[in-house]
Every structure is written in C-alpha cells, then in structure tokens.
Amino acid sequence: MEEQNIQQEQPQTEQQAPQEPVMQADPADVEKNKTMAILSYFIFFLPLVTEAKDSPFARFHANQSLVLLLANAGVWIIGIILTAITFGIFGFILPFVFLALFVFWIMGIMNAANGKMKELPLIGGIHLLDK
Numbered sequence: 001m002e003e004q005n006i007q008q009e010q011p012q013t014e015q016q017a018p019q020e021p022v023m024q025a026d027p028a029d030v031e032k033n034k035t036m037a038i039l040s041y042f043i044f045f046l047p048l049v050t051e052a053k054d055s056p057f058a059r060f061h062a063n064q065s066l067v068l069l070l071a072n073a074g075v076w077i078i079g080i081i082l083t084a085i086t087f088g089i090f091g092f093i094l095p096f097v098f099l100a101l102f103v104f105w106i107m108g109i110m111n112a113a114n115g116k117m118k119e120l121p122l123i124g125g126i127h128l129l130d131k
Contacts, residue, residue: 037112
C-alpha cells in the first residue's frame with residue numbers, strides 16, 4: 001500500500017530580520033538640538049558644554065561620538081602594536097577597520113541629521129555618558 005503524503009498547510013508568516021533598536025526622541029527636542037547632535041560627531045563634548053546638555057537627543061549622539069572616538073584611538077594603539085609584532089602583516093587589515101569606523105561616523109551624522117536615535121553597529125550599545 002502506498003503512503004500518501006498529506007501536507008498540512010500552515011500559515012506562512014514573513015520573518016523579518018531583527019531591526020536595530022531605535023529610541024524615540026521628542027520631535028521638539030530633535031528640532032532644537034539637531035545641529036548640536038550633528039556637531040557632536042566633530043567635537044563630541046560640544047553638546048555637553050552648551051544648553052544642549054539637557055537634551056536626550058544631543059546627549060545620545062555625543063555618547064555615540066565619544067564611543068566612536070575611543071574606538072578609533074583603540075584601533076590606532078592596538079594596530080600599531082600588532083603591526084610591529086607581526087612585522088607589518090596586520091598593517092594590511094588596518095585600512096579596512098578604519099574604513100568601517102569612517103562609515104560608522106557617516107552613519108552617525110546621517111542619523112543625527114534625520115532626527116533618529118539609532119545606535120551605531122557593533123559599538124553603539126556602549127553608553128559612557130549617563131542618559
């Protein structure tokens with residue numbers, strides 16, 4: 001006797017890739033402090049010494065900028081040491097790491113300009129400045 005395969009139809013749900021968390025910012029805060037948030041990617045402490053220091057939006061981007069700055073410094077220091085230890089072999093990888101950090105910097109500026117509080121990939125979850 002032949003077995004018949006009966007397939008039960010199950011409703012298919014579209015599986016979406018998990019999205020990075022985007023915190024909601026007050027639209028009035030965003031409009032008032034958007035410039036400071038953008039400038040924080042050039043001088044991270046600027047929002048912290050102006051009237052924007054009380055803005056969650058500006059502080060978020062100042063934090064992202066500080067973490068990015070420290071990541072850059074860490075890559076420089078570790079990169080120099082590893083390049084010396086490996087007789088220059090690691091030096092071939094460094095430009096790609098710096099390119100990724102540059103892309104993160106551009107992403108941060110774009111997020112600030114668009115009024116988003118979206119964390120940067122890999123390093124954005126680090127919070128050094130209190131919220």
